[in-house]
Amino acid sequence: MRIVVKIGGSVLNSLETASWLHDVQSLVADRHHLMIVHGAGSLITEALARHHVATAFVNGQRVTTAEVITDVIREMRGTASMTVVSLCRQMGISAVGLSGADGQIFDAEMIDESLGLVGRVAAVRPQLLEKLWSLNMLPVITPVAPDIQTGQLLNLNGDWAASGLAQKLGASVLLFYTDTGGVRWDRSDPDSLMREITVRQAQDLIDQGRVAAGMIPKVQSAVEAVANGVGKVGIGRWCEPTMTTWVVRGE
Template identity: 35%
Template sequence: MKKKIQTVQTLLDALPFIKEFRNQIFVIKYGGSAQTEQKLKEKFAEDILLMYLVGIKPVIVHGGGKKITSILDRLQIPTKFIDGQRVTTPEIMEIVEMVLSGDINKEIVSLLNNHGAKAIGISGKDAHFITARPKDFEKFGYTGVIEHIDPAVVYNLLNEKFVPVIAPIAASNKLSHPGYNINADLAASKIAVALKAKKVIFLTDTPGVLDKDKNLISTLDKVSIEKLKNDGTIAGGMIPKVDACLEAVEGGVEKAHIIDGRIEHSILLEIFTTAGIGTQILK
């Protein structure tokens, strides 16, 4: 009986958050171990289903860099990175689109549908939902920077009760163009701003942003982030993530979250509990 009462108490604790977040859009950048380990995939799908059923409108943006690299290695196609971003040749762009739109996107859609959510997969090329320009064509090839997002495409899907699953590939306005490979973190941030989302959540393979003693920093803003960058506390792959978070909150998103996708039900723990489990970034 005691266990049953605790279960009810947990539900009651979540009730204020469910009320607050009902009918709000949450953009979730899905990556890391949560996207590759089978057990974590199942827990992720359960989290999205619960959000969906209580009236939150989840929008999934996914990456797939590790799988792209694996297939390029298998095909013996050389690939290189500059400043953490892949140089995208025409040959690599073909593989990027095949893996992101044709493989990973459909796997996520199938996973969510099998759990009872009504998911549908798109890329930025669909209805020219996302258009981009070259980041630096001489240096990066078909790696792009987003110029425009048409939120109506996603709003229409949400109004029809779909969970949109978005592959970060952008269209070009030029005829017969192969499109652009977009960093998934930056795509999630831009999409969250365009959709006027309540939150953007980044699933990673770290607990969040850590201080020099490896303790979790629960809350950050622009001033504290710049200070931590300058003293080297925030470095490497965490820099583009916090930059994406800042871009989102400065663009009107209420909060951005960096959480540990290796923890089961990490999304629910972050949004439906007072303490949360990761780092939240505020304006």
């Protein structure tokens, strides 16, 4: 079974780390064809502040100039990727850090000029991934990839990258790990986690402002994955499905 797991930068250095590592370990042990896509959390924002580069977000996507992409690549493909790879190593998992450019795994296409160097997943070539899976190795993907037309490296939102890859790889499962566990009815109340939301409810939650900020691209990209045939899409934890928000078809 092909499974795509997005590890939010928000859980890379927190107490939540143990839960996703445990889940990844059991999925690898079950010989699933697993791929991690990671985020960066505050690493990029901190690096930009150190370098006095201003940045802005439009609909949850970071406006990415030529100056910004340099820090994105450095922090994502460097610190964030190596953190995930070395955490996996501590659990006895052979992980390999790769961007879309490595082994030509995937290309991107620009979303909108106004966002600058920001892309979405375009062509995917799974040959290297299949090779790694056959060696029982775990690909850890940094969401940066070459523009399919020009080769210019583009920054991808991690949630949209995970969803795009899951769709194009025909994955059976797409799972997002984030600091809140799943989608909450009341974002400040951990007890209000919703066990299931339909595609229609997802849109309502966004319209009502209950789903906000970094949860918006997660829910929207989850909805797109459900609509395009990814069998099981959840925001939460594989080994404790009762603590997960499953996004399902329907009104």
